[in-house]
Amino acid sequence: MAVWLPSSGPTQEKVMHRLMLALGISILLAPPLLADGTLTGTIQGTITSSDGEALPGTSVTLGSEQGSHDTRTDAQGQYRFGLLAPGPYTVTAELEGLGMAEAELRVGTGQRRTVDLTLRLATAGETIQVVSEVPLVNKYDVSTTTSMAAEVTETLAFASRSWQSVLTSMPGVYQNARSQYWYDHRAGVNGQSWQDLGGFIDGVDTSFSRLGGSSQLFLPSTVISEVRIEGSGYTAEYGRVTGGIANAMVKSGTNRFHGDFRYIPQSQKWRAEYDAVPLPRNDEIQNSYETALGGPMARDKAWFFVSYSEDTENVLAATGDQTPVDSSNQGEVALAKLNFQPGSSHSFYVMGINAPHTFRSLSNPNRFDVFSVPHQEVDQELAMANWNWTVSSNMFLETRAAAHRAVFDRSQLVTRTADPNASPDDTAGNVGAYWDLNSGFRRLAIASPLGTGQRYYPRNQANSAFSLFAGVHELKFGADWQVVNWETLNNVPDRYQGRNFDANAPGGFEVPVRKRVYLPSAGLIETESTAIALFVQDRLSWGDHWSMTVGLRVEDQEQKNDIGDVAASSTDLAPRLAAVYDASGNGRLLFKGTVGRYYHHIAQEVVNDEFTRKPNGVNAYNEFGWNSATGLYDIFRRTQIPALDTLITDINPYYKDEVTLGVEWQFSDLWAFKARGIFWDHDDLMWPNDQFAPDGSVFRLVANYPEGQREYQGLQLELNRSFRNNWVVRSNYTLGRSEGNLCCRNDDDNPFLEGKTVVDPVSGIPLTAINYFGRTGDDREHVLNLSASRTFQLGNHSLNLGGFFWFRSGEWWGRTESTTLRHPSGSSIRSTTRPEPRDANQMPDLMSLNMTLGWHFPLGSVLEGSLRVEAANLTNEQESIRISTSSGRITPVPTSYQVTREYRFVAGIRF
Numbered sequence: 020m021a022v023w024l025p026s027s028g029p030t031q032e033k034v035m036h037r038l039m040l041a042l043g044i045s046i047l048l049a050p051p052l053l054a055d056g057t058l059t060g061t062i063q064g065t066i067t068s069s070d071g072e073a074l075p076g077t078s079v080t081l082g083s084e085q086g087s088h089d090t091r092t093d094a095q096g097q098y099r100f101g102l103l104a105p106g107p108y109t110v111t112a113e114l115e116g117l118g119m120a121e122a123e124l125r126v127g128t129g130q131r132r133t134v135d136l137t138l139r140l141a142t143a144g145e146t147i148q149v150v151s152e153v154p155l156v157n158k159y160d161v162s163t164t165t166s167m168a169a170e171v172t173e174t175l176a177f178a179s180r181s182w183q184s185v186l187t188s189m190p191g192v193y194q195n196a197r198s199q200y201w202y203d204h205r206a207g208v209n210g211q212s213w214q215d216l217g218g219f220i221d222g223v224d225t226s227f228s229r230l231g232g233s234s235q236l237f238l239p240s241t242v243i244s245e246v247r248i249e250g251s252g253y254t255a256e257y258g259r260v261t262g263g264i265a266n267a268m269v270k271s272g273t274n275r276f277h278g279d280f281r282y283i284p285q286s287q288k289w290r291a292e293y294d295a296v297p298l299p300r301n302d303e304i305q306n307s308y309e310t311a312l313g314g315p316m317a318r319d320k321a322w323f324f325v326s327y328s329e330d331t332e333n334v335l336a337a338t339g340d341q342t343p344v345d346s347s348n349q350g351e352v353a354l355a356k357l358n359f360q361p362g363s364s365h366s367f368y369v370m371g372i373n374a375p376h377t378f379r380s381l382s383n384p385n386r387f388d389v390f391s392v393p394h395q396e397v398d399q400e401l402a403m404a405n406w407n408w409t410v411s412s413n414m415f416l417e418t419r420a421a422a423h424r425a426v427f428d429r430s431q432l433v434t435r436t437a438d439p440n441a442s443p444d445d446t447a448g449n450v451g452a453y454w455d456l457n458s459g460f461r462r463l464a465i466a467s468p469l470g471t472g473q474r475y476y477p478r479n480q481a482n483s484a485f486s487l488f489a490g491v492h493e494l495k496f497g498a499d500w501q502v503v504n505w506e507t508l509n510n511v512p513d514r515y516q517g518r519n520f521d522a523n524a525p526g527g528f529e530v531p532v533r534k535r536v537y538l539p540s541a542g543l544i545e546t547e548s549t550a551i552a553l554f555v556q557d558r559l560s561w562g563d564h565w566s567m568t569v570g571l572r573v574e575d576q577e578q579k580n581d582i583g584d585v586a587a588s589s590t591d592l593a594p595r596l597a598a599v600y601d602a603s604g605n606g607r608l609l610f611k612g613t614v615g616r617y618y619h620h621i622a623q624e625v626v627n628d629e630f631t632r633k634p635n636g637v638n639a640y641n642e643f644g645w646n647s648a649t650g651l652y653d654i655f656r657r658t659q660i661p662a663l664d665t666l667i668t669d670i671n672p673y674y675k676d677e678v679t680l681g682v683e684w685q686f687s688d689l690w691a692f693k694a695r696g697i698f699w700d701h702d703d704l705m706w707p708n709d710q711f712a713p714d715g716s717v718f719r720l721v722a723n724y725p726e727g728q729r730e731y732q733g734l735q736l737e738l739n740r741s742f743r744n745n746w747v748v749r750s751n752y753t754l755g756r757s758e759g760n761l762c763c764r765n766d767d768d769n770p771f772l773e774g775k776t777v778v779d780p781v782s783g784i785p786l787t788a789i790n791y792f793g794r795t796g797d798d799r800e801h802v803l804n805l806s807a808s809r810t811f812q813l814g815n816h817s818l819n820l821g822g823f824f825w826f827r828s829g830e831w832w833g834r835t836e837s838t839t840l841r842h843p844s845g846s847s848i849r850s851t852t853r854p855e856p857r858d859a860n861q862m863p864d865l866m867s868l869n870m871t872l873g874w875h876f877p878l879g880s881v882l883e884g885s886l887r888v889e890a891a892n893l894t895n896e897q898e899s900i901r902i903s904t905s906s907g908r909i910t911p912v913p914t915s916y917q918v919t920r921e922y923r924f925v926a927g928i929r930f
Contacts, residue, residue, distance in 0.1 A: 057256060057417050057484050057495075058222040058268070059407060060126035062134055063099040066092050066112045069139035073097075074114055077138070082109040084273035086319035088363070093412075099488065101415045102366065102407040105130075105245050105268050112136040127166045128222070128247050128266055129256070131159040131493070131558075133606065154606040155691040155741055156683040158566055159558070161254065161597035161613055163209075163679065163695050163735060165189045166247035169270070171747055172240050174808035174821040176869040176889035178203055178918060179332055179348075180283070180307075181237040182267040183218075185246040188806055190735045190751040192248070193799045193827055196901040199918050200334060201378070202348050205233045208250045208263050209697055210731035210757025212797050214764070215262025215619065221269050221370060223403050223421040224259075228476045228503040228548070230764060231622050234265065235425055236374055236399060237350050241279055241309040242326045244270045251697045252613030252679040255554040255570025255595045256484070256497060259620040261675040261701070269370065271358050272322030276314035281927040283307040285333040287345075291895045291919040296911050298335060298343045305331045305347070320361060326354040332378075333921060337912045339387030339460050344432070346914075350376040364409045372401040383466065384901060384910035385459045391452070391466040392432040400424045413488040420481040427474040431465045444515075444534065444651045446527045451513035451534075453527050455520045456837065459905060462520060469637060470511035470537075478503045493558040499551065505623045506545045509636030511537040515652070517645070526652065531645035534652035538660075540636035546586075546626045547579045556595075563604035570595040574618050576672065578626045586630035587670050591618045607685040611695070617675045621705075624764055625670075629707045629721050632661045671723050673703045673763055681735075693737040697755075701729040704762040708773035708787075708850075715844025724772055728792065729759030745810035757798040758858070760791055774840035774848040786840065786852050790833060794858035800828040801864075808871075819873040819887075829862035835904045860907075863898040865917055867891075878928065887925040895920035 066077040073096025081088050081100045084107070092098045092112075105128045111121040117138035126132055167185055177184035178194075184203040186192050191209040198205035198213065205213035218226045218234025225234045250263040257264050285307065287300035306329075313324035329351045336346035356370040376397040386392055403421035410416060434450070441448030452464035465471060480501035487494040514535045517528025525531070556570035571594050578587040595615035602608040631638060638661050644654035681695030704727030710720045733755030740748040761769045775785040782789070808821035838852040873887035901915045902908070909915045 057129045057486075057497075058405070058419070059102040059104060059415075059417055060128070060130040060132065061099065061101050062103060062108060062110060062124070062126060062132050063097065064110070064134040064136065066096045066098065066114075066136050066138065068117065069137060074117070074138060077112050077114045080111040080113075082111065083107070084275070085271070085322060085358070085360070086274055099412065101409055101486070102417060104271065110134045110136065112138060114138055116140065125168060127164075128245060128268055130157065132157060133159075155685050155689075155739070156606065156609055156693070158599045158601055158606055158609050161568055161599060161611060162249040162252040163190065163681075163697070164247065164249050165737070165751070166245055167749075168742070169240075169244050171742055171749070171808070172243070172246065174747075174810075174819055174871065174873075175806055175823045176821065176871045176891055176923075177823065178867075178869075178891055180239055180309075180330060180923075182240055182243045182246050183234065183237070183265075185240065185243075186248060186265055187825060188749065188804045188823060189248050189250075190737060190804070191250055191733065191753040191755065191802055193797075193802060195796070195830070196914065199900070200336070200346065200914055202237050202332060204235070204237065206265065207797050208248065209699075209733055209753070210755050210795070210797055210799075211262035212761070214622070215260055217257075217260040217262075217264050219264060219266040220372070220401065221403065222266060222419060223401065223423065224478070224480060224501065225401065225423055226260075228478055229474070229505060229622070229624050229627075231620060232260065232262070234267070235397070236372065236401065237348065237376065238267060238269070238352060238354070238372075238374075239309045239326075239328045239330060241281060241311050241328065242269055242354060244268045251677060251695070251699070252597065252615065254568055254597065255556045255572040255593070256495070258499070258552050258554075258572050258574050258593060258618065259550060261617045261619045261673070269354065269356055270311070270313065270324055271356055271368070272313035272315065272324040274315050274318050274322070277312075277930060279309070279311040279927065279929050281309040281925055283309070283330070283923055283925050285331060285921070285923055287333065287335050289923070290333060290335065290921040293913050293916055293919055294897050295909075295916060296337060296341065296913055298337055298341065298913070300335060305333055307331055316357075320359070322358045324354075324356045324358075326352070328352050334918070336914055338389055338392060339384060339910055339912060341911065342389045344389065344392055346378070348376065348378040350374060350378075366407045367405065369404045370402070372399070374399040374401075384912040384914050385461050386466040387460040387462045389433045390431065390435050390463050391461050393465050393467045393471075394430050394432040396428045398426045398428075415486045416483070417486075418481070418483045421479075423478040423480070425476040427476075429465070429467060429469065429471050429473070431471065435463070442525075442650065444526060446522045449513060451515050453515045453517075453520055455518065455528070456516055456532065457518045458520075459903060460520065464512045468511070469507070469509045472507065472509040472540075472636065475506040475543075476503065491559050491561050493560075495554075495556040495558075497554045499553075501550050503548045503550075503623065504545055505547075505627060506543045507627065507635060508543050509540055511636050513537070525650045526645055531652070533645065533656065534643045535640045536643070537636060538634045538639040538641070541633040544581045544627075544631060544633055544635040546581055546623055546631065548620070548623050548626070549577045549579075550620060551575045564601045566599045566601075568595070568597040576620055578621055578623070578630075580626055580630040580632060581635070582632045584630070584632070586626045587621050589621075589671050591672065591674070592616075593618055593674075609683040611679070611681050611683065613677070613679045615677055617677065618672050619674065619763070621670070621672050622764055625705070625707060625721065629719065634661065668720070668722055670705055670721055671703050673701055673705060673723070675699050675701050689741045689743055691737075691739055691741075693735070693739075695735045697731065697733040697735065699731050701759065701762075704729065704760060706762055706769070706771050706773075708770050709848045711774055711776050711842045711846065711848070715842040715846045717846055717848055726772060726788070727760045727762055729757070729762070729795070731755060731757045745812070746808065748807045750805045751803075753802040754800065755798070755802070756794065756800060758792070758794045761795055761797075770850045773850045777840040777842070786838065787850055790853035790856045793833065793856045794831040796830050796832065798831055798858075802827055815877050817875045819871070819875070821871040821873075823869040824867070826866045827864065829864050829898070830900070831858040831861050832902060832904055833857040833859045834907055837905070862900060862902065865898050865900065866894075866896055867917070868893045873925075881930050883929045885925070885927040885929065887927070889923040889925060890920065891923070892918060892920045
């Protein structure tokens with residue numbers, strides 16, 4: 020919704036009073052309220068005559084789907100409309116005797132757009148209307164920003180119908196193997212991991228608080244007005260992540276009643292069979308529905324938008340023994356959004372989302388049998404409120420508060436019963452989990468290391484941002500706040516470990532090794548993370564050519580463990596600088612550069628895994644060794660309990676230093692080309708691992724390692740055609756190289772410098788450092804996306820044809836092996852070493868072609884019907900996407916291969 024400028028300005032005294040009041044409210048709101056960045060945009064410009072003279076007093080009208088609003092130009096011929104919701108707008112200028120000029124444009128999330136219009140003298144009886152084109156490139160977008168509006172996304176097909184799949188079409192974005200089976204919700208960008216990309220809904224952080232990154236809310240594309248990603252070079256308004264910001268904006272009601280109903284039938288038979296893993300597929304129809312309704316409650320004053328959907332991903336997976344399992348994400352989402360604009364200076368909106376989801380996760384092919392498959396239900400709720408205030412013609416205040424709740428319930432998909440007559444340490448006599456140390460396969464009980472139980476993630480957040488336009492300056496001040504909790508209740512079964520599983524052998528293995536009996540959890544274990552940030556930013560513009568953005572962000576974070584001790588705290592300064600040179604002075608040829616520092620929030624998993632003091636079901640157990648004489652695991656080895664005296668070290672969040680340089684050129688009215696070079700490196704990388712003390716005792720260390728390193732060099736190219744005359748083209752290519760170490764969560768996969776006193780006798784290098792530097796699993800050397808759609812009008816019918824092709828280089832990998840590090844005293848640490856470079860091998864390159872064909876036809880005078888066919892992965896590419904790095908072999912399950920072709924049908928009614 021728009022908040023427009025009053026036609027006459029207040030007195031200086033009133034302006035100062037409003038300024039002090041706005042600043043006071045901003046300060047008061049910041050501590051108790053967060054959502055990064057500003058959602059609303061600005062349209063400004065100058066109205067001139069044909070000879071270049073400014074035209075004060077010109078009537079300027081801003082038109083949108085929520086009505087029109089008026090203002091007049093000031094003494095310099097300038098006007099401004101602030102606090103604009105993302106969407107399409109029309110700017111019209113009119114002055115008696117000089118005719119009319121207008122321009123149509125779209126304002127993206129947080130964008131500032133300049134629309135200059137020229138009026139020329141009319142002769143007697145003549146009406147002059149000049150239609151102006153607004154540049155497709157924008158000198159105020161300093162980051163590598165890409166967005167896709169609903170009118171484009173609705174013409175294309177993606178791997179799923181959730182908004183996260185749209186990100187796949189954007190520059191530098193890739194999906195790893197796990198992400199493909201989870202609604203594409205774990206996207207990485209520009210050589211960084213999915214944990215480094217924040218996921219937002221309407222500017223509210225909905226990222227996975229345990230690990231950071233990705234959005235857990237799977238909203239259907241029907242309710243989304245815009246999907247936007249800022250991958251590099253973003254300003255001081257954003258923080259807590261290093262990889263970028265992905266944001267989905269929800270539609271709002273308008274002055275016109277409108278509704279949308281879609282029915283999407285799917286079937287396993289409509290998805291192609293896996294060539295390497297032929298599994299039986301049933302022909303049962305899986306029904307999905309998407310509905311939406313919006314309109315005015317009071318025309319030009321209040322609007323509503325509501326939606327309900329039920330959907331399924333229609334994915335068939337299998338266990339390691341090739342038992343078929345439906346692993347589809349199945350979700351239902353209810354959404355309501357109310358917008359209010361009682362006057363010319365204020366606007367409000369509230370939104371609520373209730374999203375209970377059920378999905379069966381088989382993303383880990385090491386889950387060998389159906390008993391080891393976890394069934395996980397995820398219930399989520401999001402409530403948010405937004406208030407915008409136009410203090411004066413040059414001052415704007417935007418505030419936002421939100422509460423997000425996510426509950427993860429884990430249970431076994433299938434359970435088994437123990438035989439009371441069998442030995443309790445044989446497979447028939449217990450319901451424990453069996454983990455094969457050779458193959459890595461997990462069997463007979465839930466494979467999740469957390470067992471069954473519950474995880475509860477409440478997140479409260481708020482922000483306040485104040486903007487002041489003064490001469491060549493656009494000053495912005497902001498405060499962010501959020502508190503994220505993690506409550507967990509784990510019930511881990513007894514865990515048996517050995518080599519070469521054999522259900523009929525004593526102990527369940529050819530070589531039984533150990534048994535761990537996990538101690539019960541002390542109840543719900545809670546940790547807490549608090550983040551507070553302040554930022555100040557100045558965007559300076561002078562002349563027709565130069566603009567610069569200077570910002571400073573101060574981020575403070577504190578992590579508390581389960582007994583309230585501060586496990587980590589940090590206060591960091593993140594400066595940002597961007598400069599833009601408009602070579603032609605008309606906004607069509609822009610040279611851009613950015614430099615900045617970006618800090619990542621310390622993942623809660625680090626605190627939960629390393630600094631909890633109470634038994635949480637996972638961190639406390641008794642370990643027993645195998646006794647071949649008795650045929651039991653009855654040789655007591657040790658008791659593992661949380662160490663109350665474990666040293667809490669001074670750990671720091673890792674950060675990224677980044678430089679980008681690029682050019683943006685609109686070489687015709689409808690076509691634009693962009694090129695950007697991106698260079699970054701990560702420092703203060705952190706690893707939790709085990710180390711030897713001088714006396715040989717083993718202690719746990721969580722620390723930042725100066726030896727850690729990660730860097731990226733990339734070149735992004737885009738060539739896009741605006742969505743005009745019923746067709747659109749979007750294309751981008753990224754050439755990149757990401758190399759270094761992976762870090763910052765736990766040591767399960769990346770035990771860099773663990774037990775570092777044990778060195779290679781030849782090179783003198785620690786065994787857990789050899790081959791740990793190289794091209795990472797997040798590196799995709801080539802990322803190409805091509806999409807286009809065309810609508811053909813056939814009377815009052817229309818046909819739409821859309822295509823989306825993508826190509827990704829394969830993932831790099833190197834062989835790993837389980838290694839026992841031994842101290843001269845005799846103590847040992849089980850770890851992982853790399854006998855070959857981490858990038859010694861590469862998975863096959865991946866590609867996919869998605870196509871759509873739609874028919875729209877009238878149903879009476881009001882309704883429009885539609886029939887549409889979507890083909891995801893039309894060419895049925897099935898390259899391998901996952902490999903066991905210990906054996907170098909592919910586990911023959913569907914999750915080891917690219918998702919097969921699927922046909923979807925969409926029948927819709929719209930008014």
